[in-house]
Amino acid sequence: MENVEFVKRRANVFKFLSTLYRDEISEDLMAKLADKGFVDKLNEFAKECKFSDMARGISRMAKYLGRYKGDKYKDLSYEYADIFLNAGANPALPYESVHATGEPVVMQKSVFDVRAAFRKAGVHKSDDYKDLDDYIAVELEFVRYLLEKGDTDAAADFMNNHLMNWIPEFHAALFNGATLDFYKGLSAFTLSFLFHESNGANPDYQDAIERLSEAIDQLNLGDDYYTLAEGVKEEEPEKKINSHCYMCGGLCGITDTVKDGILMRTGGLKGDPKSGGLICPKGASRRDYVYSAHRLKEPLIREGERFRKASWDEALDLVADKLMSIKEHGKEGSVVGYMDGNDWNRWLHKALWDWYGTHNISHRAMCDNSIRMSNEHNLNDKRPWLNTEESDYMIFFGQNAFATSYGRRQVGNLRKALKRGAKMVVVDPRKSDTAAAATEWIKIKPGTDGAMAMAMCYVIVKNELYDKDFVENWTYGFEDFKKRLLGEEDGVARTPEWAEKICGVPADTIERIAKEFATAKNKGVGSWTGTAHFPNAMHTTAAVQALNGLCGTFDAPGGPSLPFKRKLKGGWGEGQTKPASNAPPKLHKMRMWAGWCPSWFPEDVAKGRIKAMVQYFGSPILSWG
Ligand code: SF4
Structure with missing residues (x-):
């Protein structure tokens, strides 16, 4: 039977640690921690403690706290955001799920196990505490709870089966990621304390914990549980x-x-x-x-080069105030761009930004939008998918159709076409799943697909293999395009030899594929994200689709479909009025997205046409039009 007072003191240390990890440390708590009386007690502990690893951790924290002044709070705040809120390059990811699986994902088996332990003890994670069940502060507070209830066996079990399984790895991440002695010291102390917890019977350990617990009492941390609530929460069935x-x-x-x-x-x-x-x-x-552990957990406000945690109210007020302070907002001369991905609330955002008067564009984090821009501009359709069900000859540029198919049904159709004996040419630098299954895989240099497509157009036009009737009746700009292909515009003929130097595909291969394609019966050519993530993607897409235009494959059997675009019903309910639109004039002569083309964003900024940008559910860094 362990000494009751000693168990309470151990619980006190767990309370201390749980408090420090629970959230960003408040300025009030920092003032208490930096109080001379408390710092002296920590230094005294470090001096007297017989366990050098524990002493080193506390001594490091004391060193930081002894020099801490209120004006240093921001540094601590930035460090917290970097390490705990994923603002920095080396976050510590303080979840058992992450370190138990070795993958940066939360909500794994550990959460079910932790919840089972909570149920056994008659508690659950408080609904008021928003972090996850296997977050470090919750697990530490649970041990505190068990110790305060005197259930030392359950506390030891939980430490052995949970905390000790992952805290060593978490400590390595926190200690190496931290730059301030405060978090380095906290990290070192957390690990050593948990390690020495198995030494309960050692009188030196009991002395150390008594001294530390006395120091902690000075902080008046209160008796409330913050992350846990009493009562069993039954597991919801699948x-x-x-x-x-x-x-x-x-x-x-x-x-x-x-x-x-x-x-x-x-x-x-x-x-x-x-x-x-x-x-x-x-x-x-x-x-x-x-469940990516790298997702942002809280709003962050940037100050200089660093970020700090902000409340939603503060963050939203800041954005609203700044936007409303831009005098040009409204119909004439908007200087604000809004870029979003698709999500369920898009209709609502769109109404807000229309009312405000922004240039709106839609952009998913990784997507084909440069292809869309080109196709909407040239074909008045977003994505001319091939009708593979009926195709005899298909060419895919940068398209791993087996893996990413924009609706999985298409994969089945493609497989059936191949079984039927259709030819599939895949142009891709990478041996993707689709390239591996292709009748012919053409290894091209990344980002040079446009040159190959232009040279194929050259072969088709030069040899008069194009569909004259279709070109005359259904396309525009053929004579200008022909001039460019033949080099009459700039002196550079887009021959297979010209393309070979750029894309690395042998000229005779380009010529053969062009002729095979032009003379096949049911055929189509398409491109996808493999070509979309290059600055030349808009023009590459135009060159690829020119092959369809020359051969008259649009809406023909086996070719790309240009489906009728249906207008979907808006999200506004009965009695709800859509705010008036103050959409600004187009920035560029583009058909899509209010005429704002992200490819020209740097130039728009340099010329003062865009002064602010709101980015939602998408990333211009990862995917640019
Ligand atoms: S093809 Fe279908 S399953 Fe795959 S990412 Fe797109 S929507 Fe999701």
């Missing part, structure tokens, strides 16, 4: 929820399996016309995306 995948614009129907509020897996929705009951690898990995 259920299926039907939804749509939003990892790309394909919007495949999906069925999520959810257990105790945690997404377990995602599969295709049976009978869904878009997915055909299947999903692609990207859609299937949705769980890792949703």
